[in-house]
Amino acid sequence: MKKRKGIRAYKDWFFGLKRKNLLNHAAAVFNRKGYHGTTISDIARQVGVSPSALYYYVKDKQQVLFECNRMSLDLAMDALKTACATAATPEARLELALRGQIETVTDELQGCVVLIEEEALSKRHRKEIIKRRDEYERALRGLIQEGIEQKVFIQCDPKIVGFVFLGAINWMPKWYSAKGEFPPREIARLFAHQLVRSILVSPKDSPILPCDTTGRILGDSRRSEKTAQKAELLLEGNQ
Template identity: 30%
Template sequence: MPKQSAALRPHRQLFADRRRNPDAKREAVLHTAVRIFLERSYARTSMNDVATQLNITKPALYHYFRNKEEILVEIYRLGTDLIDEMLDSIEADEKTGLDKVADFIAGYTRIIAGDFGRAVVRLDDGELSKAGRKLVRARKREIDHRLRALIESGIEDGSIASCDAKIAAFILAGAIHGMASWYEPAGSMDLADITAQYVRMLAAGLAMGGLPALAERQPIAPRRFE
């Protein structure tokens, strides 16, 4: 019994009559599905759940998608497209590596705040078939590599302190991905504030010359946990 989200109403309307409009209906399915998947997870969402939300029955869905997996793959495609576009435009800029990374952080947080962005991060691609998984993971890997390249360019131009770009990329991406688990568009926190703090804190961690006092910390607590 999925809750009635006001934002999903227009999609229901679309299916109210049987006028032929396959493209719009396909898109309506996607927007509805991604919302439910984010709320309930892909695995725990049945095709019936999606259909019910759209005021139709399960078999009708199979007019627009071959199977459940195709819906998920399409969602991933739309989400990763957004990220790719952002990276395209950042790479085209003439800026220092650090500034590019800062722009990436700002853009990425905003994308992750949207449904399809959140979906890329939060939905479990382990549910996919071998083929689908391979596809999706390749796109994720490509994004990771492009972020690494941004960081490396910053190290070269001296705007970013020397470090392992691979780990740095994991740290940045991880921090932002975390948003997908707690950020709620309808919530009270202002996205601009969140984005600003992400940029400030993470860029500061990357920047040249940071951490003067902490630079020669003694080897951290040698206590054993686990």
């Protein structure tokens, strides 16, 4: 019985891995040709499989777009939660959260399809994506509000600032190229730092946060229990 469960778990993992690879390639096609200009055959060609093989993983093109949107938002929320769990200061948390969002745009899904093609989703799918997007935006505003209350960030409207940040990030596929001078992780590091620096009370005292190969901020993971609890409350309060 245990062996059978192990085999099933492996198959599920492998299926998920193949599906993620499919979504990565599909996002690239959607960003290049647009949703309405893309066919299942285009996606299959990008992935390197036949259209019939593609249907083993997805029902239709609409589902592909929906899954790309959902995956993009899930990755962004995961990055925000990681930031709250590992960074000790408001500016570090915000910078790490934005860095994760940018890496989703430049690396994970080869460009953000969430805002570009959201209107192409069915009513049911659009409703779910908007709900997830709103949850992420509320959590992001919570990080900004926290920095304002601690007098780390200038007095500003967290909602407007959040829209400015996300607008800048979601525009990145228009100019970013993987063949450019900087790799995705470095672009994310520099871009996120510049965004956070724009609302710091003392921007001159904001060195770029060092990070290891996973993007985790070095020397900033040991937080007090009080700080950890505060981060949890911050996320819960923005659900």
